[in-house]
Amino acid sequence: MTAFPSQPMSRRHLLKGFGVCLGLPLLEAMIPSAWARPSTFQAWNRSAGQHPRMICCYVPNGVNILEWVPSTAGKKYQLSQTLAALKAHQQDFTVVTGIGHPSAKGGHSGADTWLTGADLSAVPGSDYTNTISVDQIVAEHHGKQTRFPSLQIADASGTGSAGHSHTLSFDRSGTPMPAENSPQRLFERLFVPDTQAGKQATLKRYAERKSILDSVLQEANVLNRKLGKRDQQKLDEYLNSVRETEQRVSRLESWIDIPKPKVETEGLQLTSQPGNAHDRPMWIDVMLEISYLAFATDATRVITFEWSREAGGYGGGGENHHELSHHGGDPEMLRKLGVIDRFHLSRLDRFLSMLKSTREGESNMLDQTIVMYGSGMNSGKGGEHSPRNLPTLIAGGQGLGLKQGQHLAFDVERHPPLSNLLLSMIQAMGVETDRFQDSTSTLTGLS
Incomplete structure (x- = not known):
């Protein structure tokens, strides 16, 4: 089987290397590997658990x-x-x-x-x-x-x-x-382990997001008292979305130190x-x-x-x-x-x-x-x-x-x-x- 490079070469790259300006034909090395060959992925014999x-x-x-x-x-x-x-x-x-x-x-x-x-x-x-x-x-x-x-x-x-x-x-x-x-x-996102520096950066990002959400909730509570009934209902729907986001961030934080599954x-x-x-x-x-x-x-x-x-x-x-x-x-x-x-x-x-x-x-x-x-x-x-x-x-x-x-x-x-x-x-x-x-x-x- 012909070995393909992981990143396809471009015509321009090859022509610059040759120092010429010719109409180069499509070569195998230029073909993106994703469609040059079918998938060789194999399903596992067993899963990690029944769910x-x-x-x-x-x-x-x-x-x-x-x-x-x-x-x-x-x-x-x-x-x-x-x-x-x-x-x-x-x-x-x-x-x-x-x-x-x-x-x-x-x-x-x-x-x-x-x-x-x-x-x-x-x-x-x-x-x-x-x-x-x-x-x-x-x-x-x-x-x-x-x-x-x-x-x-x-x-x-x-x-x-x-x-x-x-x-x-x-x-x-x-x-x-x-x-x-x-x-x-x-x-x-699913399977590559986070580095320690990456974890700290993620926690910082979560903290910043929580701070923003807290500010939104505080301002919304003040605004809510000035609104009519219909607008209050609309604002409440929006705040539910904010609270759901807050809960998702908290859940992600709780998983930060749990290792991801090892997958090749x-x-x-x-x-x-x-x-x-x-x-x-x-x-x-x-x-x-x-x-x-x-x-x-x-x-x-x-x-x-x-x-x-x-x-x-x-x-x-x-x-x-x-x-x-x-x-x-x-x-x-x-x-x-x-x-x-x-x-x-x-x-x-x-x-x-x-x-x-x-x-x-x-x-x-x-x-x-x-x-x-x-x-x-x-x-x-x-x-x-x-x-x-x-x-x-x-x-x-x-x-x-x-x-x-x-x-x-x-x-x-x-x-x-x-x-x-x-x-x-x-x-x-x-x-x-x-x-x-x-x-x-x-x-x-x-x-």
């Missing part, structure tokens, strides 16, 4: 729904053309069709409401008001036992903008929680770039590999992963995902959209295989891990970007009480809200509640 976990994987722009929906329902359903990419795991997942968020407006705000079910325009006088996402409800329950209550991953860092979110996670006040898009930074980087292509179309398959793979390691070491039990932001994204060969979602019913564009859908499911298939191959007691990691996969919009038969009949899969979690290996087909016109499914996930994760957003019950047939 319930949840990961929510989001793909933007909907799917080719014509090739997604199975023609039959129930336990003995036939896989559709697209879902055949998951054939090896047919007994490990349930496909849910016909379901949607009644309060969602559709379009490219799907990521904003996928895990919240919120009506973003419900508050008079506000253009955008979100609510807590399902992952954060679960994180409140499980986060006390792990270094990180939850992780947010996306192909664009930060939070994005209202209606075009770069994150799937929202706290109790509906404030977006920033996502990480760098495999290197995420790995270091072998097989992990940490230099993969989400914005590089050629890196796309490897970037998705390495982020799923790091997610797997975070679960296997119990660094966290809750992850959200937005594979691409809405109105963006690539296929496995660099295809423009967003452009193809506006297919207008064009057969060739629909065909290409189906290719992207199957590429995405091939990466999910690999992740499910990693989880299933890792033993935990008498079962495996997949049995203890709920994997939600889907999109917050449906590009439909004509590319209309609807919030109805959302493409949705639920895999794993059979050790947590979920029933798999079936197609739950609901009437698109009289479907239960997607919040019913989210409530089923919350309960399977051990949270005692009988309501989430606009849910009417748990999802019939799933648990």
Whole structure:
């Protein structure tokens, strides 16, 4: 096998070395290693312990729904053309069709409401008001036992903008929680030991943040006495977010002297770039590999992963995902959209295989891990970007009480809200509640 340098050379660098000005051909040494070779990462034989976990994987722009929906329902359903990419795991997942968020407006705000079910325009006088996402409800329950209550991953860092979110996670006040898009930074955050100097710098940063939060709370208390009832309510929602931040900082402080799990980087292509179309398959793979390691070491039990932001994204060969979602019913564009859908499911298939191959007691990691996969919009038969009949899969979690290996087909016109499914996930994760957003019950047939 040809050995590639860890950092690719540039044409300019080589030409300067040769002292010439010629059109140099593309050499192997110039190819970024992240897409020059496939991943060699190997799943572990066993995890560090048996725990319930949840990961929510989001793909933007909907799917080719014509090739997604199975023609039959129930336990003995036939896989559709697209879902055949998951054939090896047919007994490990349930496909849910016909379901949607009644309060969602559709379009490219799907990521904003996928895990919240919120009506973003419900508050008079506000253009955008979100609510807590399902992952954060679960994180409140499980986060006390792990270094990180939850992780947010996306192909664009930060939070994005209202209606075009770069994150799937929202706290109790509906404030977006920033996502990480760098495999290197995420790995270091999870597994690279802090130096003593680094610990001191971190503690200093935490102290400064606490000081700022204290000042905000003091000023807010003074301001609160001068406000009307409605403004006081708005301020209280903001202060709840400040208090949550304060609690997160305190939790991080308590973990500062606890060693991080020892994890090797072998097989992990940490230099993969989400914005590089050629890196796309490897970037998705390495982020799923790091997610797997975070679960296997119990660094966290809750992850959200937005594979691409809405109105963006690539296929496995660099295809423009967003452009193809506006297919207008064009057969060739629909065909290409189906290719992207199957590429995405091939990466999910690999992740499910990693989880299933890792033993935990008498079962495996997949049995203890709920994997939600889907999109917050449906590009439909004509590319209309609807919030109805959302493409949705639920895999794993059979050790947590979920029933798999079936197609739950609901009437698109009289479907239960997607919040019913989210409530089923919350309960399977051990949270005692009988309501989430606009849910009417748990999802019939799933648990």
